[in-house]
Amino acid sequence: MRIPFTKMHGLGNDFVVLDARESALPPMTGDIAAALADRHTGIGCDQLVLIEPSDAADLRMRIFNHDGGEVEACGNAARAVGVLVGHAITMETLGGEITARPDDAGIAVDMGVPRLGWDQIPLAYAMDTLSMPVGWDSGMDHPVAVNVGNPHAIFFVDDVDALPLGEIGPVIEKDQIFPEGVNVNAAQIVSRSAIKLRVWERGAGLTRACGTGACATAVAAMRRGLVDRTVTVSLPGGDLTISWDADSEAGPGSITMTGPATIAFTGEFDWGDFA
Numbered sequence: 001m002r003i004p005f006t007k008m009h010g011l012g013n014d015f016v017v018l019d020a021r022e023s024a025l026p027p028m029t030g031d032i033a034a035a036l037a038d039r040h041t042g043i044g045c046d047q048l049v050l051i052e053p054s055d056a057a058d059l060r061m062r063i064f065n066h067d068g069g070e071v072e073a074c075g076n077a078a079r080a081v082g083v084l085v086g087h088a089i090t091m092e093t094l095g096g097e098i099t100a101r102p103d104d105a106g107i108a109v110d111m112g113v114p115r116l117g118w119d120q121i122p123l124a125y126a127m128d129t130l131s132m133p134v135g136w137d138s139g140m141d142h143p144v145a146v147n148v149g150n151p152h153a154i155f156f157v158d159d160v161d162a163l164p165l166g167e168i169g170p171v172i173e174k175d176q177i178f179p180e181g182v183n184v185n186a187a188q189i190v191s192r193s194a195i196k197l198r199v200w201e202r203g204a205g206l207t208r209a210c211g212t213g214a215c216a217t218a219v220a221a222m223r224r225g226l227v228d229r230t231v232t233v234s235l236p237g238g239d240l241t242i243s244w245d246a247d248s249e250a251g252p253g254s255i256t257m258t259g260p261a262t263i264a265f266t267g268e269f270d271w272g273d274f275a
């Protein structure tokens with residue numbers, strides 16, 4: 001069975017996108033997703049993105065990490081789907097409903113309201129998520145924990161480029177204090193409107209950009225009073241603008257992420273080669 005795909009990226013965080021809205025695909029599994037994501041024997045990507053029909057929103061976006069794990073959210077992928085569709089849409093995801101709309105700077109995604117409770121991250125036991133009383137060998141300690149559909153630990157450091165994130169990231173990612181794993185963010189405050197960020201992604205490793213990481217890091221920095229409510233987050237692949245609406249009687253505001261997404265090329269593969 002020949003399957004069309006679109007290769008896309010958001011600031012270098014790359015995706016293989018399959019659009020099953022018009023014609024159903026055979027069931028996607030973690031093994032098939034990982035095989036397609038493999039950069040040596042597959043098409044190669046950080047995440048596989050599957051677009052399906054939805055009864056609750058304009059479409060359903062499913063995200064499979066490079067390791068095949070299906071996850072709740074992917075900010076850069078949300079912008080990629082926004083570019084592919086070409087107009088404002090609502091998306092159902094495992095992490096909740098999000099919306100994407102064209103914007104002067106590319107695509108603006110409303111990522112919803114961040115979850116800040118220890119059990120919403122989730123963490124293994126009750127603790128202060130604004131400064132987790134934990135540390136790891138490289139001196140990266142007392143992170144902020146934020147869930148933006150998916151779990152993030154944010155460490156504020158003096159120099160992100162001096163960190164061995166490729167070594168300490170996988171250790172923290174799989175620490176038992178994070179029952180569902182965690183995306184590991186190393187952030188450097190540049191000014192009250194600028195953050196420099198590197199991310200070790202759960203299930204994908206070091207990536208050139210992480211949209212949810214940028215959102216979670218902005219929320220963490222705002223919670224600590226380090227930046228204003230709109231901030232530019234600079235990742236190895238480029239910049240994202242993150243705003244966190246002020247809280248109201250209804251509760252915490254929602255997060256908006258704005259930035260580009262790019263179609264690299266289209267192609268086809270034979271499902272039988274990967275299933």
Ligand SMILES: N[C@H](CCC[C@H](N)C(=O)O)C(=O)O
Binds near residue numbers: 047074150183202213
């Ligand atoms: N690795 C993430 C999913 C992809 C997130 C990242 N690519 C983004 O743009 O948000 C996780 O396991 O939660």
